[in-house]
Amino acid sequence: MSDTTDMIKSPRTPARWLPYAGAALALCLAVLALVAMTTSRADATTPGADSADAGFARDMAVHHQQAVELSFVVRDRTDDEEVRRLAYDVINTQANQRGMLLGRLDAWGLPKTSQKSPMAWMNHEMDYKPHDGSLMPGMATDTEMDKLRTAKDKDAEVLYLQLLTAHHQGGIDMAQGAADLAEDPTVVRLAEGMVRGQQSEMTLMADMLADRGASARQ
Structure with a gap:
């Protein structure tokens, strides 16, 4: 019974992390966008x-x-x-x-x-x-x-x-x-x-x- 239960639960375990992984990825992309935007502004305003x-x-x-x-x-x-x-x-x-x-x-x-x-x-x-x-x-x-x-x-x-x-x-x-x-x-x-x-x-x-x-x- 426990083996069956483990086999059922195991595939679902990674799914619990998907929302967090998605949020982390979105945060990383936002940070990268902010850095790129800041660099672009600095380049535009600094002769x-x-x-x-x-x-x-x-x-x-x-x-x-x-x-x-x-x-x-x-x-x-x-x-x-x-x-x-x-x-x-x-x-x-x-x-x-x-x-x-x-x-x-x-x-x-x-x-x-x-x-x-x-x-x-x-x-x-x-x-x-x-x-x-x-x-x-x-x-x-x-x-x-x-x-x-x-x-x-x-x-x-x-x-x-x-x-x-x-x-x-x-x-x-x-x-x-x-x-x-x-x-x-x-x-x-x-x-x-x-x-x-x-x-x-x-x-x-x-x-x-x-x-x-x-x-x-x-």
Whole structure:
């Protein structure tokens, strides 16, 4: 009797586990789907090292650093309050923006330097050739920086305004490229803000140069 009972019960034993096995399988599939979805989202929202977002963040951080340096130099070369006030604004604005750009690279886990040529991320041929410390369009050369360091008063003011005007024009072109190509919303907003802010300062500097009997370099 017991043998018969065992033979009857034995085939049914695995069936008791089927609901649990099915639930476990469903749970595993759900976990795998969640992992895949999370990975997909991370890939979609984190720019790659060669992306326009990362390239712009790296290049504009370098570009901004020189504008800050120019502004610190002129503050020591003139007592003119209007020029010193502009320099103060540039130092604060661009140092803050530079920090935000480097912060994005940190958040993405990407390097702050690249072996690629500056502005390669803009995906078009660059006629500009780096020279004498000027790595990107608009950047002052080492020779021009040295000249500013030795100039005084009106000469320093005019040279600073001319160098910064050219610097802003190069910065605007780069920022507009990022506004068009970048995908990270924070980077796009930052780039658009740079375009507006530097265009406004270029208008101001044109007036300041005219007041000093000078104009922007062609």
